[in-house]
Amino acid sequence: MKRPLCVLLPLLFCLMGLCAQADVAALDMNSPAPAPGEQYYLSDTQYQDPTLSVQVYPGGRIYDTGYLYAVITITQPGQLRTAMAFRYNSVKAVPGQMIAQANRAVLAVNADYHTMYENGYLTRRGVNYRNRPERNWDLLIIDQHGDLHGIVEPGEEKIAQWQQEHLALQMVDTFNFGPVLAQDGQWREVSRENMQNLYRIEGDKLASRLAICQLDALTYLIVACECPEDKGSRGMTLSEFTDCLREVEGKLDGRKIQFAYNLDGGNSTTVIFHNQKINATGKARGRELSDIIYFTTAWEE
Numbered sequence: 440m441k442r443p444l445c446v447l448l449p450l451l452f453c454l455m456g457l458c459a460q461a462d463v464a465a466l467d468m469n470s471p472a473p474a475p476g477e478q479y480y481l482s483d484t485q486y487q488d489p490t491l492s493v494q495v496y497p498g499g500r501i502y503d504t505g506y507l508y509a510v511i512t513i514t515q516p517g518q519l520r521t522a523m524a525f526r527y528n529s530v531k532a533v534p535g536q537m538i539a540q541a542n543r544a545v546l547a548v549n550a551d552y553h554t555m556y557e558n559g560y561l562t563r564r565g566v567n568y569r570n571r572p573e574r575n576w577d578l579l580i581i582d583q584h585g586d587l588h589g590i591v592e593p594g595e596e597k598i599a600q601w602q603q604e605h606l607a608l609q610m611v612d613t614f615n616f617g618p619v620l621a622q623d624g625q626w627r628e629v630s631r632e633n634m635q636n637l638y639r640i641e642g643d644k645l646a647s648r649l650a651i652c653q654l655d656a657l658t659y660l661i662v663a664c665e666c667p668e669d670k671g672s673r674g675m676t677l678s679e680f681t682d683c684l685r686e687v688e689g690k691l692d693g694r695k696i697q698f699a700y701n702l703d704g705g706n707s708t709t710v711i712f713h714n715q716k717i718n719a720t721g722k723a724r725g726r727e728l729s730d731i732i733y734f735t736t737a738w739e740e
Contacts, residue, residue: 463490463737466517468564468611472543472735479736480713486545490514490737493546495712498662501686502679504672506664507710507718508687509546511734513657516585518737520564521550521612523730527568530554532727535709536716539733547733548649548661549709551616551702554729559615560598563730567610572598577617579651579700582608587653587698589619612732614702620650620681621699629678642677647708647719650684651732652699659734660696662687663710663718677701702732 466472479488484495491513498506513519522542525531532554539547553561559576561569572578578590578598582605590597602610618634620627627633629642647666654660662684665672675683680701688696706726710718711733716725 463514464739466515466735466737468517468520470517472518472520473737473739474543475545475736476738476740479738483713486713488736488738491518491545491734493712493734495546495717496690498687501683502673502675504664504675504679504683505669506662506683506687508660508662508690509710509712510654510691511546511659511661513585513659513734513737515737516583516657518735519581519585519657519659519732520544520735521581521730521732523553523563524728527563530729532729535711535725535728535731536714538728538731539711540714542731542733543735544711544731544733545713545735546661547709547711547731548651548663549703549707549728550730550732551614552707552729553615556615560593560613561615562610562613565609565611570595573615576615577619577700579614579617579619579702580610581612583611584608585657587651587659587700589617589622589698589700591617591619591622614700614732616703617701618677619698619700620684621652621696624695624697626681626685629681641705645674645676646705648675648677648680648704649702649708649710649718650680650699651702652684652696654691654694654696658694660687660691661710663708666705666708666719669719 486493558571558573560572578593580588649663652660
């Protein structure tokens, strides 16, 4: 019996990956990424080459609000990156699509809008720009292996302790927003009592929200919910969005969310695939961004 082409193509790319992976050069985090081949965009929701797999799902609805999610698998840590719209000390911002396209991103999301705050512990691509940790902003750390870590209510002592306990790890990128919603496979209770930074991110407000999660080594999950301006959606509180993440986890064929971190939300919430914004499309225009987190290919023909 003949198999449909849509089934055979992903299998073919997987086989190509097994044969060619050893020949793929390591992607240095500061070197330009290869341009993704158009032939690897298999549909409006799927990209697959020997080094990168992206599958976007329409998600569903919870709390009268639509959401989408994407599962991303890379073959080397250098494919998980961050980029600024301009140099560090610039306050300029541009549409996220422009930053994504300039950096050859396959899928990109908004980061933490670092130009909007002066405190925090800020490291990007291995360069530390700011050492003023803010207790009200949980810290997200991406290490040299592409693993995500969190420090809840960080201060100088907590960061120093984390570094001492993880001497083999490098803080490649750090983000100041939060809160950490899940860590080591355990969900945190979202409440006024146990989250110091709940008010900083307006946790009780109905809004569009976005989280970056890790499922396994080099495998990630992005979840974004719609906003009140989207027809038929009311937006979510932080507690409701956590329920949304747990609903998505139930759709992952037994895979578990090991780590989850709430990034900037509201009008900043941006998911870009194939250089197009695909979330909260009912909004006439999203907020321009100062930075993104993105995934790129390491495959060159």
